[in-house]
Amino acid sequence: xxxxxxxxxxxxxxxxxxxxxxxxxxxxxxxxxxxxxxxxxxxxxxxxxxxxxxxxxxxxxxxxxxxxxxxxxxxxxxxxxxxxxxxxxxxxxxxxxxxxxxxxxxxxxxxxxxxxxxxxxxxxxxxxxx
Amino acid sequence: xxxxxxxxxxxxxxxxxxxxxxxxxxxxxxxxxxxxxxxxxxxxxxxxxxxxxxxxxxxxxxxxxxxxxxxxxxxxxxxxxxxxxxxxxxxxxxxxxxxxxxxxxxxxxxxxxxxxxxxxxxxxxxxxxxxxxxxxxxxxxxxxxxxxxxxxx
Numbered sequence: 313x314x315x316x317x318x319x320x321x322x323x324x325x326x327x328x329x330x331x332x333x334x335x336x337x338x339x340x341x342x343x344x345x346x347x348x349x350x351x352x353x354x355x356x357x358x359x360x361x362x363x364x365x366x367x368x369x370x371x372x373x374x375x376x377x378x379x380x381x382x383x384x385x386x387x388x389x390x391x392x393x394x395x396x397x398x399x400x401x402x403x404x405x406x407x408x409x410x411x412x413x414x415x416x417x418x419x420x421x422x423x424x425x426x427x428x429x430x431x432x433x434x435x436x437x438x439x440x441x442x
Numbered sequence: 443x444x445x446x447x448x449x450x451x452x453x454x455x456x457x458x459x460x461x462x463x464x465x466x467x468x469x470x471x472x473x474x475x476x477x478x479x480x481x482x483x484x485x486x487x488x489x490x491x492x493x494x495x496x497x498x499x500x501x502x503x504x505x506x507x508x509x510x511x512x513x514x515x516x517x518x519x520x521x522x523x524x525x526x527x528x529x530x531x532x533x534x535x536x537x538x539x540x541x542x543x544x545x546x547x548x549x550x551x552x553x554x555x556x557x558x559x560x561x562x563x564x565x566x567x568x569x570x571x572x573x574x575x576x577x578x579x580x581x582x583x584x585x586x587x588x589x590x591x592x593x594x595x
Contacts, residue, residue, distance in 0.1 A: 329470065329510070331458075331462075331468040332468060333462035333466055335466070337462050337464070337466060337504055337506055338506055338508070339461055339462040339468055339506055339507070339508040340508050340520070341458050341460030341508045341520070342510055342520070343510060343518070363588075363589060372466045374466055376460075376467070376468040376469050376470060378470070378472075383556075385550075385559035385560065385562065385563045386559075387563075
């Protein structure tokens, strides 16, 4: 499902946006700095804070994301379903290292600790307008 | 009254309008600016109808709206509310959207993005307004106040 043409969208060079909703049906839309590639059928989001997105996903596993190719501005919509969290894995270590590097460059080292790599199953991926 | 501090982001920020279906599946669509009626606490977001189909279906069935708007400075807000109607955009609204879209293209080109994709993204005028009644507003600028509800009314 995720192919080479989508990889530039998952490098964190252009923000992505994500909509989740609570068990009561209240949607929440937010912009996130990066959606991470895991494999052809999975992506990951960083869990750093217990925010509304995290609360919603604990109640309802479905999410909708848009990723953007920073070179062409082609956009893709992804239907996602929360699969599992990882706290001790190569994926977690990779995400932790990159986030710490970003934090360090912005003088906030040690503040934005990664609590988990939240892995989502990609249910569908469609180019916007297709 | 919708707080004045949010008006700049509402009218000149990048917007994403979110929705949920009755079975709790979500969808969103991008907006191309918005107009605000502060006295009645309503916002009309400008969208491309050919991209907004799933969002409109959700609004008609559940009525619940989330609207994220953010400025390049990272100042951003989350509006929660109730869908009211869709309508044609006025000439003033279309003129404002054109200004917004031109500025957005300049912004992207200034970031090193080629002019052609920037024009593809922001070159098409919106053809539909989605109006909703604002019920809650949350500050979403990254920082210690992120998630804080803004008092209004």
